[in-house]
Amino acid sequence: MRLFNILARLPLLVLLTASPVCAQVTFGASGPEGEPLRRQEWRVPSPDTDFAARALLFRPVGAGPFRLAVIAHASTQNVLRRAQTPQPEYRALAAFLVARGFAVLVPERLGHGGTGGRYVEDQGGCDEADYARAGRATAAEISLALDYLQKQDFIRKDAAVVIGHSAGGWGALALAHADPKAIAAIIAFAPGRGGHANDEPNKICAPHTLLAAAAEFGKTARIPVISLVAANDSYFAPAFSKTLADAFRSGGGKDDVRTLPSVGSEGHWMIETEAGVKAASGELDRVLRPVAKKP
Secondary structure, X not given: OHHHHHXXXXXXXXXXXXXXOOOOOOOEEOOOOEOOOOEEEEEEEOOOOOOEEEEEEEOOOOOOOEEEEEEEOOOOOOHHHHHOXXXXXXXXXXXXXXXXXXXXXXXXXOOXXXXXXXXXXXXXXXXXXXXXXXXXXXXXXXXXXXHHHOOOOOEOOOOEEEEEEOHHHXXXXXXXXXXXXXXXXXXXXXXXXXXXXHHOOOOEOOHHHHHHHHHHHHHOOOOOEEEEEEOOOOOOOHHHHHHHHHHHHHOOOOEEEEEEOOOOOOHHHHHHOHHHHHHHHHHHHHHHHHHHOOO
């Protein structure tokens, strides 16, 4: 029966990873604006020229130009879970950012949901995970989307903010080497990879390798980072998150890690909820106010 289930799913996997035949890849808005928050579907560049990454754009009223906030979503090593992932929205967080004058882009990276394509962020097996390579791949995808939006007339070309969640936060750490004029700040919610090793809470695949990669990212970091983790995060607990930030700082990076109150039954997903955004609002404003005041 297990073999039958695997064979039955093979056509789905082929469709998810196959390149489109004679398809023309176009970027930009792919639908009308709607509610809430001028919600609009977009297509943005990806590392695979055969695939445009699906994205959602939210923005304030008016013509802009607006500062840009890019939200980098979480991920999983499980191919079927990635395929079934709905388009990430982070609607409560987007509303918080739009209210503060930011246009918000939430791109869906390769190998996930409707974007499809090859999963370029693969970290490999648990014991020999290559977290540095995976983080750089995520950072490259974030950077492509951000660069494309900053070329739009209604987006400012400076002082963007990157907000990463879990694997997206890990990619944001890897992106800290970028031009600080283009990206003013990085906010990482429970950054890391390899959490819940073998689906076990509070167990991380090869944590020493993750710490070594964080130190490596810190060596070239030019953008300040704030890392936020809920007290009840069982993927990357506050104690480990502080150790990870220490490793990043040991390489020369700046990472101000803060522990937030417990949210829900699993704090790792706090930033996907209104309660989580409310719990993080003070720390978010502390980072965003100076950015919003820049001329």
